[in-house]
Amino acid sequence: GAGVSQTPSNKVTEKGKYVELRCDPISGHTALYWYRQSLGQGPEFLIYFQGTGAADDSGLPNDRFFAVRPEGSVSTLKIQRTERGDSAVYLCASSLGGQGTYNEQFFGPGTRLTVL
Amino acid sequence: GQNIDQPTEMTATEGAIVQINCTYQTSGFNGLFWYQQHAGEAPTFLSYNVLDGLEEKGRFSSFLSRSKGYSYLLLKELQMKDSASYLCAVTDSNYQLIWGAGTKLIIKP
Numbered sequence: 001g002a003g004v005s006q007t008p009s010n011k012v013t014e015k016g017k018y019v020e021l022r023c024d025p026i027s028g029h030t031a032l033y034w035y036r037q038s039l040g041q042g043p044e045f046l047i048y049f050q051g052t053g054a055a056d057d058s059g060l061p062n063d064r065f066f067a068v069r070p071e072g073s074v075s076t077l078k079i080q081r082t083e084r085g086d087s088a089v090y091l092c093a094s095s096l097g098g099q100g101t102y103n104e105q106f107f108g109p110g111t112r113l114t115v116l
Numbered sequence: 117g118q119n120i121d122q123p124t125e126m127t128a129t130e131g132a133i134v135q136i137n138c139t140y141q142t143s144g145f146n147g148l149f150w151y152q153q154h155a156g157e158a159p160t161f162l163s164y165n166v167l168d169g170l171e172e173k174g175r176f177s178s179f180l181s182r183s184k185g186y187s188y189l190l191l192k193e194l195q196m197k198d199s200a201s202y203l204c205a206v207t208d209s210n211y212q213l214i215w216g217a218g219t220k221l222i223i224k225p
């Protein structure tokens with residue numbers, strides 16, 4: 001597609017539920033990043049994929065968070081047993097090259113997650 | 117630890133010039149980005165500096181001094197549509213992008 005797309009745009013869930021957030025990167029971009037952003041803050045790094053593998057998952061806050069990119073394109077961020085503190089905008093970005101190269105990142109519109 | 121500092125909020129007048137500063141302390145340096153983010157929207161790329169000096173792109177310019185750990189974004193001929201948050205981000209030695217909290221710029225007529 002022309003840009004990075006994310007679905008859903010908004011997700012409201014109850015505490016303890018499981019959610020999946022989807023990211024479709026720009027075609028041909030090998031690198032994919034997940035961030036979360038709270039109001040008035042910069043993006044907080046979660047995980048970085050180079051191709052199908054998670055090259056850096058040091059930003060995942062705990063084992064309730066998991067992400068996959070099975071075919072090196074679309075990625076899904078999965079959150080188990082959601083907590084109110086997980087409420088944030090989850091941003092996905094892709095870049096043509098990965099870490100170690102000039103890596104201008106192109107962002108999707110984000111998914112606003114609200115945990116009640 | 118790694119740290120990016122930028123002012124929380126700035127106000128400027130339409131047609132004027134504003135300079136948004138960013139100082140950083142990171143483990144290594146492999147480039148500095150400026151992104152613009154309108155409220156409720158995703159960040160969009162503005163500029164990239166990896167060498168010292170000034171990069172000019174239309175109404176926007178970005179400056180870098182690696183020895184001082186300092187950058188600024190200069191916006192000229194301000195327009196109302198420039199009201200947004202401006203995010204400074206540094207690529208560290210592991211090529212991870214470290215983000216500042218952003219500077220909210222308010223433009224008044």
